[in-house]
Amino acid sequence: MAPVRTTKAVSYFTATVTAAPDSPYWGAMNSRSRTGTGKEALGGGEEETRAKPIGGIHVQSTGTPVGQKDNKDQNKGRTISKQQTTGKQITFENLTCFYTNADQLKNKLSELAIRVNEIKPEIIGITEVKPKTRSLNMKPQEFSIEGNTDYCMFDKNIDNNMGRGMILYVNKLLQPKEVRLETNFQENIFIEVPLNVHEKLLIGLIYRSDSGSEENNNSLRNLINEATSKNYSKMIIMGDFNYPDINWETWNSKGDSTESHEYKLIHCLQDNFLSQVIEHPTRWRGNDTPHILDLVITNNEHIISSVDYQSPLGKSDHNVLIVKIDCQKSTKTTSRTRKCYNKANYDKLNEEINAVNWRQELKEDHTIEENWELFRNKIHGLIDKYVPTKSIKLNKNNKHNFPVDQDTLKLIKLKHSLSKQVVTSSDPEIRRQYCKIRHKVKAITRNLRKNYEQSLASKAKTDPKLIWKYINSKSKTKVEIGDLYVNPKDTNSRKATTAKEKADILAKFFQSVFVKEDEGESPTLADKKYHQRNVGTENNKRAYN
Structure with missing residues (x-):
């Protein structure tokens, strides 16, 4: 019997992993892989396309066939074709990047969530995520942004004792993929974003400790050299480099030494034809x-359209940088269907299953695979018949959980304004006002989270789904399947990038670990007689008691 089980298991797994897009398994395997190619990625067919701006984002929908009217959704200000059932084309005219050094992020997540909901950046980079002193290791799930599932999270050194940790959040619509560089630098994350057929954007996040070793400083320059050598058409590297002695107006370092780390970094950037766009102080503390x-x-300073210096998160002493990147990215929102098993008609389903004559359906002259396919198709046909489905929109904008009022938003804007004045003025009164507003914003944002969690707890019995959704958001993270080597034993081999290629590689690997039985007849089991016992009699009841 072992070969039968092995053959079925391999066949079922292979069918599941390498399923076609119209297969019921495709939604599970490819729920987070939504990269289209060619005309399919642009809406399909020869139809004319058009774009309409919605809040700075252009929504591009498929053209209407001749003789067919559009459904106009005036509330959202766009036109939706009846033929458009798989999603809408969205074009980002520019990307907004939110960066800061948080000096521990855990106690600043509430303010981060409010500011992210207000700015809606596509890229968020945070360094020094963990506190300087900690007794327990942290988990990446603890740093999910409240009420927002729009982002893929890439992290480094969060769940270990190395460094201060960093996180890069990237909007899922950008279809980001992590890029592994060979240079061994302690804290760095690099991801790439496909812009069009010929262009990709490389985004890097770096933290260099001011107490780092000579080897680590050399690795930083080697890392920049390696990233530049990848020849990306557009590249942005942001982070806390901790070089206070560099004058970026003149691109000079203090002193005449050509062996200083500052001097070597400047020449590294110049040798790679890179620009540095930050012109004003980003860190200040006390006096x-x-x-x-x-x-x-960046490798092209013209793609940076603006840099806004905002107030730090919480009591951090590093400004928040809002960087606008000029690069167009088109992608498509997607939707998929999900089975509602809790609403299935199990009585009818069981009735039809019991009515099937399996001896007649599964014939002896068929192979194991043929009988398995007949059985599987029959079961799935009944599931499709009696289990309803619902359409789930992916990449939809999430509304923030916290009921943030306009007064809180005004306080945050006032905090931004005062932080800019503190940098340029030595007036102690301005600094005192800034500290007062900073403490007030911190208290309000913490109370918002506290009140929200209390409201969830009060509804735990009447609506348990809400509290479990919140708990799961703090205990689970979804990790993208990165590019896989076609030959796992050869790191120089080509990488599989499409969902089908990755599925084939995984299917081949899992198939290889099954035990291969010797060819020949399967062992037969001796007949064994079973005695049926009537457990309903009084004697047997007493015997069991």
Whole structure:
């Protein structure tokens, strides 16, 4: 019997993993892989396309066939064709990047969630995520943004004792993929975003400790050299480099030494024809002189349309940088169907299953695979018949959970304004006002989270789904399947990038670990007689008691 089980298991897994797009398995395997190619990615067919702006984002829908009217959704300000059932084409005219050094993020998540909901950046980079002193390791799930599932999360050194940790959140619509560089630098994350057929954007996040070793400083320059050598058409590297002694107006370092780390970094950037666009101090504390520690490096300074210096998160001493990147990205919102098993008609389903004559359906002259396919198709046909489905929109905008009022938003804007004045003025009164507003914003945002969690707890019995959704958001993360080597034993082999290629590689691997039985007849089991016992009699009841 072992070969039968092995053959079925391999066949079922292969059918599941390498399923076609119209298969019921495709939604499970490819729920997070939505990269289209050719005309399918652009809406399909020869139909004319058009774009209409919605809040800065252009929504491009499929043209209407001749003789067919459109359904106009005036509330959303766009036109939707009746033929458009698989999603809408969205074009990002520019990308907004939110970066800061948080100096531990856990106690600032509430303010981060409010500001992200207000700005709606496509890219969020945070360095120094973990506190300086900690007794327990942290998990990436603890840093999910409240009420927002629009982002893929890439993290480094969160669940170990190395470094301060960093996180890069990237909008799922950008279809980001992590890029592994060979240079061994302690804290860095690189991801790529496909812009069009010929262009890709490389985004890097770096943290360099000011107490780092000579080897780590050399690795930083080697990392920049390697990233530049990849020849991406557009590249952005942001992070806390901790070089306060560099004058970025003149691109000079203090002193005449050509062996200083500052001098070597400047020449590394110049040798790679890179630009640094931060011009004003990004870090200040107490009476210390403000410095430029956080940098934004690019291979094309013309793609940086603006840089806004906002107030730090919480009590951090690093400004938040809002960087606008000029690069167009088109993608498509998708939807998929999900089975509602809790609403299935199990009585009818069981009735039809019991009515099937399996001896007649599964014939002896068929192979195991043929009988398995007949059985599987019959079961799935009944499931499709008696289990209803619902359509789930992916990549939809999430509404923030916190009921943020306009007064709170005004306080945050006032905090931004005062932080800019603190950097340029030595007036102690301005600094005192800033500290007062900073403490007030911190208290309000924490209370918002506290009140929200209390409201969930009060509804735990009447609506348990809400609290479990919140708990799961803090205990689970969805990780993308990265590119896989076609030959796992050869790191120089080509990488599989499409969903089908990855599925084939995984199916081949799992198939290889099954035990291969010797060819020949399967062993037969001796007949064994079973005695039926009537457990309903009084004697047997007493015997069992």
